[in-house]
Amino acid sequence: SPLEMEMEPVPRVGVVVFVLKGKSVLLGRRRSSIGASTFALPGGHLEFGESFEECGARELKEETGLEMGKAEYLTVTNNLFLDQPKPAHYVTIFLRAVLADPDQVAQNLEPSKCDGWGWYEWDKDKLPQPLFWPLHEMVRSGFNPFP
Ligand SMILES: CC(C)CCOP(=O)(O)OP(=O)(O)O
Numbered sequence: 434s435p436l437e438m439e440m441e442p443v444p445r446v447g448v449v450v451f452v453l454k455g456k457s458v459l460l461g462r463r464r465s466s467i468g469a470s471t472f473a474l475p476g477g478h479l480e481f482g483e484s485f486e487e488c489g490a491r492e493l494k495e496e497t498g499l500e501m502g503k504a505e506y507l508t509v510t511n512n513l514f515l516d517q518p519k520p521a522h523y524v525t526i527f528l529r530a531v532l533a534d535p536d537q538v539a540q541n542l543e544p545s546k547c548d549g550w551g552w553y554e555w556d557k558d559k560l561p562q563p564l565f566w567p568l569h570e571m572v573r574s575g576f577n578p579f580p
């Protein structure tokens with residue numbers, strides 16, 4: 434009906450960051466509509482005019498307070514979410530990065546979107562479950578985010 438804003442779903446771009454510390458990566462359990470209650474990397478929507486690294490650093494800071502150090506592009510995935518409350522389609526850019534200060538402690542700055550952050554060894558038997566679907570697929574395919 435004309436009153437309903439028919440929000441035609443369009444593909445959006447997400448940038449997520451493998452923050453590496455020793456053999457571990459930073460993961461948080463999502464509370465948002467996409468991937469609720471699954472463990473995911475920090476990151477979020479690419480905003481107009483941002484480079485991938487600017488977006489990764491901004492989202493990491495917004496979500497955890499952590500300062501991103503040296504970062505590099507890793508890979509990209511094309512993710513269709515048809516089983517979520519609202520259909521969504523994301524092209525997801527994966528970066529890997531270290532922290533500017535390895536001793537900096539992650540804070541949960543968006544408790545409505547995330548249950549909290551933790552460091553988990555990147556080992557399929559030690560990672561928390563369930564993983565956010567795109568990340569689950571990468572683990573299953575044996576993806577290694579480490580240099
Ligand atoms: C779903 C994901 C790959 C892209 C969007 O990430 P997000 O829901 O964390 O987005 P924000 O951090 O920008 O709210």
Ligand SMILES: [Mg+2]
Nearest residue numbers: 476477492496
């Ligand atoms: Mg965010």
Ligand SMILES: [Mg+2]
Nearest residue numbers: 475476477496
């Ligand atoms: Mg996010």
Ligand SMILES: [Mg+2]
Nearest residue numbers: 476477478492
């Ligand atoms: Mg965002």
